[in-house]
Amino acid sequence: MAYELTDEQRDRYRATAIRSQLRKQELLRFHVEDAEDGNHQRFGERLDVNELMPQLAPNGLTSLSLFSGGGGLDLGFERAGYKHSASFEILDICGETLRANRPSWDIHAGTEAGDVRAARFTPFRGVDVVHGGPPCQPFSVAGKQAGADDPRNMWPDFVRCVLQTRPRAFVAENVPGLLDRKFESFVRDNILTPLENHYTVFRFKLAAHEFGVPQARRRVFFVGFRSQRDTARWLQPVSTHGETDTLFGALQPFNLARQSLGLPEIGFDQVSPTLRSGFTGPRNTTGVLNSKAALNIWNQLRVWPNGVQPTHSMARAYPPENGHFRMSVADCALLQGFPSDWRFSGAVYQALGQIGNSVCPPVAYAVARQVARALGVA
Numbered sequence: 001m002a003y004e005l006t007d008e009q010r011d012r013y014r015a016t017a018i019r020s021q022l023r024k025q026e027l028l029r030f031h032v033e034d035a036e037d038g039n040h041q042r043f044g045e046r047l048d049v050n051e052l053m054p055q056l057a058p059n060g061l062t063s064l065s066l067f068s069g070g071g072g073l074d075l076g077f078e079r080a081g082y083k084h085s086a087s088f089e090i091l092d093i094c095g096e097t098l099r100a101n102r103p104s105w106d107i108h109a110g111t112e113a114g115d116v117r118a119a120r121f122t123p124f125r126g127v128d129v130v131h132g133g134p135p136c137q138p139f140s141v142a143g144k145q146a147g148a149d150d151p152r153n154m155w156p157d158f159v160r161c162v163l164q165t166r167p168r169a170f171v172a173e174n175v176p177g178l179l180d181r182k183f184e185s186f187v188r189d190n191i192l193t194p195l196e197n198h199y200t201v202f203r204f205k206l207a208a209h210e211f212g213v214p215q216a217r218r219r220v221f222f223v224g225f226r227s228q229r230d231t232a233r234w235l236q237p238v239s240t241h242g243e244t245d246t247l248f249g250a251l252q253p254f255n256l257a258r259q260s261l262g263l264p265e266i267g268f269d270q271v272s273p274t275l276r277s278g279f280t281g282p283r284n285t286t287g288v289l290n291s292k293a294a295l296n297i298w299n300q301l302r303v304w305p306n307g308v309q310p311t312h313s314m315a316r317a318y319p320p321e322n323g324h325f326r327m328s329v330a331d332c333a334l335l336q337g338f339p340s341d342w343r344f345s346g347a348v349y350q351a352l353g354q355i356g357n358s359v360c361p362p363v364a365y366a367v368a369r370q371v372a373r374a375l376g377v378a
């Protein structure tokens with residue numbers, strides 16, 4: 001904290017900040033106007049995320065999105081063939097992202113139109129699938145784990161939407177901490193008890209790198225079906241990427257971070273550490289560093305997890321002093337499994353917040369596909 005610094009420390013930090021700012025200005029002076037396209041030659045072939053989730057033909061199912069954020073779940077469902085019904089999201093900047101990428105979607109965003117706690121869902125009765133990631137601060141390891149007492153617990157609103165719209169299925173996503181034993185009674189009281197009278201609920205965890213995303217990221221999913229026939233057809237998504245063959249056939253090799261970013265070989269590569277979620281750590285930082293342990297991996301990857309830049313050209317023009325690769329927003333989006341044509345609105349910290357909070361679209365796609373199969377249409 002600022003008041004705990006000695007004068008000497010304060011002077012040293014101030015000098016470092018000024019030196020770094022001057023260096024940035026100097027480096028950027030000649031480069032900011034570089035055309036984005038002109039900088040792609042520094043990359044080798046980059047991972048094409050769309051290949052992880054080929055667009056499926058329309059399956060006749062509709063999906064309603066709550067807590068939509070920057071659209072990870074929405075995009076995965078769209079690519080799995082669903083027709084987007086509407087999105088509800090409280091942050092205007094997320095609404096801008098969704099509208100800019102999909103002008104034809106029905107987006108309810110902002111504190112008035114987008115607040116799930118105040119939304120009327122009866123007009124959406126008849127939608128096939130409701131999906132969403134109710135805010136997860138109460139459960140994340142980084143959060144205080146206050147559970148049901150936390151005012152940010154929005155599970156009751158997700159449940160209300162499901163009970164009001166009566167979809168054939170629902171999909172809810174959250175952080176793995178929610179399955180810890182200490183939250184057993186929370187899960188029972190807030191999710192299972194209100195829903196299990198009407199739905200059969202499955203719980204499972206998925207790891208993004210096992211679906212081709214070049215990042216270590218685990219999430220928990222709750223999937224529910226209203227009819228017994230759909231329940232009987234449900235099969236949890238099976239990994240597509242891994243190190244060994246499985247009973248289900250050969251797996252594709254993991255997509256590693258450097259290789260996916262199109263960076264030259266350095267004799268070390270692995271999936272990137274988990275990108276920081278927008279709700280952990282200082283809010284306005286332009287870094288994606290999640291933990292001290294992660295820094296060690298980023299260092300071995302020779303990728304710098306701080307000072308993410310808006311564009312490739314700005315990142316290239318401002319290399320970190322240790323010579324590691326500086327990322328742009330597009331690089332972070334790629335590590336999260338977003339295709340290059342999905343753009344995030346807002347300043348860098350806002351884009352990183354949307355990216356870090358999202359469900360990796362290829363993971364959303366895998367779940368959406370299995371749900372469609374259970375509903376008998378794919």
Ligand SMILES: C[S@@+](CC[C@H](N)C(=O)[O-])C[C@H]1O[C@@H](n2cnc3c(N)ncnc32)[C@H](O)[C@@H]1O
Nearest residue numbers: 067068069071072073089090115116133358359
């Ligand atoms: C974990 S993120 C969801 C990310 C999204 N599922 C995706 O895949 O990109 C949770 C989102 O809920 C939004 N949110 C929080 N409170 C809300 C409320 N009362 N109504 C609507 N959205 C809310 C947050 O702004 C945040 O974008």
